[in-house]
Amino acid sequence: MKTLFKYISSIFFSICLVLFFIVLMLFARELKDVPDITQANLQDPLSSEIYDKNLNLIATVGAEKREYVSxxxxxxxxxxxxxxxxxxxxxxxxxxxxxxxxxxxxxxxxxxxxxxxxxxxxxxxxxxxxxxxxxxxxxxxxxxxxxxxxxxxxxxxxxxxxxxxxxxxxxxxxxxxxxxxxxxxxxxxxxxxxxxxxxxxxxxxxxxxxxxxxxxxxxxxxxxxxxxxxxxxxxxxxxxxxxxxxxxxxxxxxxxxxERANQHSYNPKFAAYIDQITKELKENQNFENIKDPLSMGLKIYTNLNPELQIYVQDMLDNQSAPMRRHASQAAISVLDTKTGLIEAIGGGKNYKAGGYNYAVDARVQPGSSIKPLIDYAPGIEYYGWDSQTTFSDTPYQIAGTNFYIQNWDRLYHGTVPMSRALAWSYNIPAVRAFETVGYERAKHFAEKIGIPVSKDEPTTAIGGNVDGVSTLQMAGAFASFGNKGYYNKPSTIVKVFNANGKELPNMKEEPVKAMSEETAYLMTNILKGVLTSNGTSPNGKVANFDMAGKSGSSTFDDSAFYNHGIDVVNSTKDSWMIGYTTDYTVSVWQGADMVDSAAKALSSEQAQTTQVIMADIMKKVSDKKIPAAFEKPAGIETKNGVEYSKERNTETDHMYAGSDKDAVYQAAIAQKQRENRSPLTTVFNSLTNSTQSNRTQNQANSRTITGNNNRTPSTINQNTRR
The missing domain is CATH 1.10.3810.10 (Biosynthetic peptidoglycan transglycosylase-like)
Incomplete structure (x- = not known):
């Protein structure tokens, strides 16, 4: 019995000894990186330093307001x-x-x-x-x-x-x-x-x-x-x-x-950019449960272009040329097309630290600038559409209502190719393209480039019922066209080091392959037409720049006339222009921050400056350097004079299977149309586009193009010229 007891005791002791060493090893492992208790480590956290893209210190922030007491x-x-x-x-x-x-x-x-x-x-x-x-x-x-x-x-x-x-x-x-x-x-x-x-x-x-x-x-x-x-x-x-x-x-x-927000000291023209840095830090997983990341002694390296930032904010604050003075608001976002890194943020007129950042936080109707993102690009990506894919521009009545979608020129143009529908921003072809693509497919595509879509309605196709967007969101989305189909979530931050000099991981999200390179290329080629004399925004073009872009606008509903005397026919509520090259993307919005007076309505002259502002900033950020041209990818083929992608993305083939929106069915239609198209068709469309330009250019320059996302008469208009 004693022998058995000794044997059991020996085993128990051995187990305890093993467990002791395991626990000891566990503690040793957890304590191997423990910091030393030194006077330096016990000192209160240092303020953080922010550097611009040239590695110059431009702000010391998060400086703790502290008066020491014994x-x-x-x-x-x-x-x-x-x-x-x-x-x-x-x-x-x-x-x-x-x-x-x-x-x-x-x-x-x-x-x-x-x-x-x-x-x-x-x-x-x-x-x-x-x-x-x-x-x-x-x-x-x-x-x-x-x-x-x-x-x-x-x-x-x-x-x-x-x-x-x-x-x-x-x-x-x-x-x-x-x-x-x-x-x-x-x-x-x-x-x-x-x-x-x-x-x-x-x-x-x-x-x-x-x-x-x-x-x-x-x-x-x-x-x-x-x-x-x-x-x-x-x-x-x-x-x-x-x-x-x-x-x-x-x-x-x-x-x-x-007074409460102004706890830091830096050039006030940088406030909108630095507020975005703070927002990104607080949202980053490295600072989860951290009250104030800027008070952790960080070294934050950003993509801030200081000269451009001052230029952009000065333009907004002084409403200087090419901007025209008006009582409403404006916002500007400038990105590096390839990286999504933010060059400058114009957060609004006379922006103050901690204020409402219109470039980041505003959610306003994008008007026709949404059309490439949710109507046409998904069709190129999933169906194999090309620039000459045609759409019916004939009367369109919204089902179950007495309302009609109407083009800006109050005309119908019969069968029009995508290139002309986008260059002249017709509404009815856009709505029909959206319906053919299908809400779920459009939503899937748009959300991959940072654009929320939650309403399955015809006016969504022309920017009337999109969830609202900011200039930063739109810049990020359009930059994906210029970046060979890769989407980068816009970010101010390049890298961050903690107080011990260690670089923090995952400070910027990885690029996402949002579409094929071929789709990005084809869409870009079409959007180049917007910036020509055959398009709606010739003043958005920078000479000798290979660039593309899209304008958009929205108008007031009739309550603005009854409540504030606003001319809802000849006034603009939101005016947009987004342009991009292989180097930079510029997104500009001007519009009513709130509808509380007739002064908030943009006149024709004021609205027309939006594209000029975009071009002016594009020249400024490019600093006299002509950007590289957009490259044709290997997957592009040509048939009857029209370029198209020889492969399509099949990831949405499960959507709408067996219906008119079946991707295989629609791809077959696109292919058949391409095969039946003669070379003369493209020439004819080009001549028609030129004729349309001559017929309407004087009209476009002599009056504001009306539009309305929320009108209640028997027609629904949407400004697509800006």
Missing amino acids: INDIPKNITEAVLTTEDSRFQSHIGIDPIRLIKAVLVNIRSNSAQQGASTITQQVVKNSLLTSDKSLQRKIQEAYLSLKLENRYTKDDIMEMYMNKIYYSDGQYGVKTAAKYFYNKELDQLTLPQVALLTGMPQQPILYNPYDYPKQAKERRDTVLYALLSNNKITEDEYNNAVNTPITDGIVEKTKE
């Missing part, structure tokens, strides 16, 4: 409030608090959620100074280990002083002394009890408990702190009652949105 100068009532709320056993634990940890686990298990945390003040100092906010096991092990080391190396007062100067209060404010001045314009010893309670509670969720933005939540958090003080006999019941009945706004310094 622990000896912090009133006792403030430290007591913090300890009572955050870490009541701070003076007795060793950096980690097993009792609090067990309690937190039990509470969270009971509630089936993470309602209570277990981090001590020491652990929070370690996390804010040495680690990230990542909730991985490795980070938790490192945090516990470093907390023990920190307690061994520094006194409790030292650690408390670090904490009180590191905690974040939102709006770029760090440290209790800074927060007291920012929110109350007071020294620490001048704060009232409810003010102390608010500042004590805010760091738990500084954004949510900001009294400027969320006064209700801020009061609830303040009152929680007051109750904790009452429960621990730190204040009397009378003090508690008086404090909880004090308005949360009591003593708060009033600040405008601009």
